[in-house]
Amino acid sequence: MKPASLHAFQHCWLTRSGAELISPGRLERRPARFAVDQDVIVVVDMPEQAVDVSQLAGDPAHAAALIDRALRGQGLMEGACVVIPHATARRPADYDVLFTAYPADWWAGVQSWAAEAEHLVAIVPVMALLWATLAKGQALVYRDAARFTFLANIDGRPAMVATQAFSEEPSDLASTAALLCESVQAQLLTDAGQGSGARIVATLSWFTRLAPVGGDEMADAGMSLATAQRLGLELRPVAHAQVLQGSDAFWTCLPALCERFSARLMTNPPVDRYSLRARQLLPRASAAGVAVALLAMLGAGVAGGLAVTEYAHARSVDAQADAVRQATAARASQEQLPENFKATVALVDRIGALLERPDTTRLAQALRLAGSGGVQVMRLYTVPVKVEGRRHGAEPAARVLVDAIVRSDAPLAVQDALSRFVNTLRRAGYLASAVESPGRSAQAVGAAVFSYELKPLEAGEGA
Amino acid sequence: MASNQEPGGWRRLWGEYRPALALATLCAALVTTFLAQASLRKARLELGAAQQRLAQATAKDKESQDRVALAAFASEFLRQAARQQLQPERWADQAIAVSQARIGRPEAVSLLLQAQNHAGHVFGAQEFDISSASLKAGLFVDTAARGEELVVTLRGRTTFRTQ
Numbered sequence: 001m002k003p004a005s006l007h008a009f010q011h012c013w014l015t016r017s018g019a020e021l022i023s024p025g026r027l028e029r030r031p032a033r034f035a036v037d038q039d040v041i042v043v044v045d046m047p048e049q050a051v052d053v054s055q056l057a058g059d060p061a062h063a064a065a066l067i068d069r070a071l072r073g074q075g076l077m078e079g080a081c082v083v084i085p086h087a088t089a090r091r092p093a094d095y096d097v098l099f100t101a102y103p104a105d106w107w108a109g110v111q112s113w114a115a116e117a118e119h120l121v122a123i124v125p126v127m128a129l130l131w132a133t134l135a136k137g138q139a140l141v142y143r144d145a146a147r148f149t150f151l152a153n154i155d156g157r158p159a160m161v162a163t164q165a166f167s168e169e170p171s172d173l174a175s176t177a178a179l180l181c182e183s184v185q186a187q188l189l190t191d192a193g194q195g196s197g198a199r200i201v202a203t204l205s206w207f208t209r210l211a212p213v214g215g216d217e218m219a220d221a222g223m224s225l226a227t228a229q230r231l232g233l234e235l236r237p238v239a240h241a242q243v244l245q246g247s248d249a250f251w252t253c254l255p256a257l258c259e260r261f262s263a264r265l266m267t268n269p270p271v272d273r274y275s276l277r278a279r280q281l282l283p284r285a286s287a288a289g290v291a292v293a294l295l296a297m298l299g300a301g302v303a304g305g306l307a308v309t310e311y312a313h314a315r316s317v318d319a320q321a322d323a324v325r326q327a328t329a330a331r332a333s334q335e336q337l338p339e340n341f342k343a344t345v346a347l348v349d350r351i352g353a354l355l356e357r358p359d360t361t362r363l364a365q366a367l368r369l370a371g372s373g374g375v376q377v378m379r380l381y382t383v384p385v386k387v388e389g390r391r392h393g394a395e396p397a398a399r400v401l402v403d404a405i406v407r408s409d410a411p412l413a414v415q416d417a418l419s420r421f422v423n424t425l426r427r428a429g430y431l432a433s434a435v436e437s438p439g440r441s442a443q444a445v446g447a448a449v450f451s452y453e454l455k456p457l458e459a460g461e462g463a
Numbered sequence: 464m465a466s467n468q469e470p471g472g473w474r475r476l477w478g479e480y481r482p483a484l485a486l487a488t489l490c491a492a493l494v495t496t497f498l499a500q501a502s503l504r505k506a507r508l509e510l511g512a513a514q515q516r517l518a519q520a521t522a523k524d525k526e527s528q529d530r531v532a533l534a535a536f537a538s539e540f541l542r543q544a545a546r547q548q549l550q551p552e553r554w555a556d557q558a559i560a561v562s563q564a565r566i567g568r569p570e571a572v573s574l575l576l577q578a579q580n581h582a583g584h585v586f587g588a589q590e591f592d593i594s595s596a597s598l599k600a601g602l603f604v605d606t607a608a609r610g611e612e613l614v615v616t617l618r619g620r621t622t623f624r625t626q
Contacts, residue, residue: 286485293485293492300492303499310506317513324520328527335530341537343551344544350556351549351622354587360617361579364593368603376601379594381616398590404601 010040011254027243036117045126050101053160057094080104086128089157098158100125123267132260137202144209170219177223181230204233213249366428373420374410379403400454405447430454561617571613583624592616
């Protein structure tokens with residue numbers, strides 16, 4: 001696609017003798033170095049130029065120097081020349097290069113004129129543009145007055161044949177076009193070394209540099225059709241523009257050629273190429289910038305909306321917090337504990353702690369009842385228990401022990417009396433477990449002393 | 464292609480100053496985005512702070528409710544305690560400490576009665592040792608031993624209602 005910025009460019013054919021400035025619908029002839037008042041694409045095409053495809057060996061970077069030396073050696077150029085390669089196709093041992101050579105002094109003058117112009121003057125050799133129109137397998141014929149140039153892209157490799165008619169008479173042109181076809185067939189497409197060439201070129205385009213509307217137009221149409229038929233190629237139409245110079249009408253392929261223009265085809269200094277590329281990119285960069293700006297504004301809008309929502313939510317949460325604080329403050333008077341609550345709790349705790357201790361009265365009653373079966377209770381006492389980790393100030397734990405003997409006049413045998421003693425205690429709420437007798441009543445006279453540890457039965461442990 | 468007609472005002476403005484306008488728009492958009500993001504960050508901070516204040520207020524309210532419930536419980540507790548005559552100002556403590564006293568059985572019974580629990584009187588024994596002074600007689604024995612003494616050790620504390 002043609003960059004939008006190139007629409008502002010004028011188009012111009014440039015030769016040694018003058019310039020043909022093409023603007024929409026108009027042709028204006030100017031001196032060779034005319035005053036430039038607008039950006040212009042200058043397509044250089046002059047009879048003094050040398051155009052060809054050379055087969056060279058070595059480094060393609062040296063192609064220009066090699067061609068320069070060859071052209072001078074062959075006498076094709078007078079004096080120093082400037083060689084501009086347009087296309088290079090490598091092969092294993094050598095390479096083909098399509099080039100145009102211009103007289104050096106004239107070329108320097110053109111470059112100087114372009115550099116001094118207040119507007120951008122893009123200098124492009126016509127061959128560079130013509131090659132740019134060709135994809136692989138495509139060919140073209142370029143007619144400049146009586147000069148015919150056939151150019152083909154054979155799998156990326158340039159191939160060229162040129163012929164020159166004696167005059168611009170239609171018959172001469174037609175016969176020269178026929179001759180061109182023979183040359184093409186003979187030198188390129190059926191060349192033994194490039195045997196597959198005829199098959200891989202499929203289409204033909206026809207470019208006419210500048211021709212008066214009328215007879216030549218019909219001649220070009222006929223020639224292009226005949227050439228395509230002779231070469232067995234499909235004719236690919238090229239849109240030529242009609243322009244007026246005064247009352248004279250011409251048609252030219254220049255606008256169509258300039259559609260293929262790009263900065264890389266320019267022969268200007270690098271700064272001009274970069275400048276043009278920057279100008280070509282500027283609209284896209286501007287559009288991208290605007291798109292980014294719109295996206296950024298969209299994002300900003302979303303963020304702003306979120307911020308408003310978050311602020312509203314924060315205010316709502318603050319209102320909830322205030323309501324909760326007010327409810328808390330209203331309840332403050334109900335939080336006070338009654339004056340003597342702690343003292344009452346302490347009293348209840350103290351009484352509870354006392355009630356948890358062994359009840360001597362209840363123990364005595366139980367033992368008195370249990371001993372009625374012939375067991376004589378000798379001693380009821382506590383023995384302190386060492387408890388690891390007992391907290392400071394807490395009451396020491398104690399075991400309750402009872403020493404007893406079976407009286408000699410007991411109505412039951414010793415074991416039966418003790419069994420009844422234990423069972424009676426159990427019914428009274430105490431679990432009696434036999435222990436070693438540690439007390440002084442072990443020395444009781446003439447009778448065995450039995451010692452028991454008494455523990456209150458838990459709820460549900462009763463007999 | 465160049466046009467012979469002059470473009471309209473807005474188109475001309477856009478055509479001539481497109482890069483500058485695009486740059487200005489982009490800058491304005493970036494500044495707006497930055498401000499909006501900053502505003503959003505501040506709003507989120509405020510929301511976070513408000514949520515923290517609400518959490519603190521809710522926690523304090525829960526504590527307040529717990530204190531009110533405790534106060535109600537305390538009032539009910541005092542009512543029940545009063546019904547049981549458990550007013551602290553009407554209760555007193557007394558320590559009892561008798562160490563290896565050889566006493567007659569009537570005196571021993573009298574002493575042990577002090578260790579008997581009843582309404583308005585609670586005794587908790589820390590240590591006791593009650594044995595017969597004579598190895599021939601038990602604690603609860605026959606009439607023949609009634610003259611014998613008992614050896615009593617009793618240490619504890621009595622809490623009793625004064626009125």
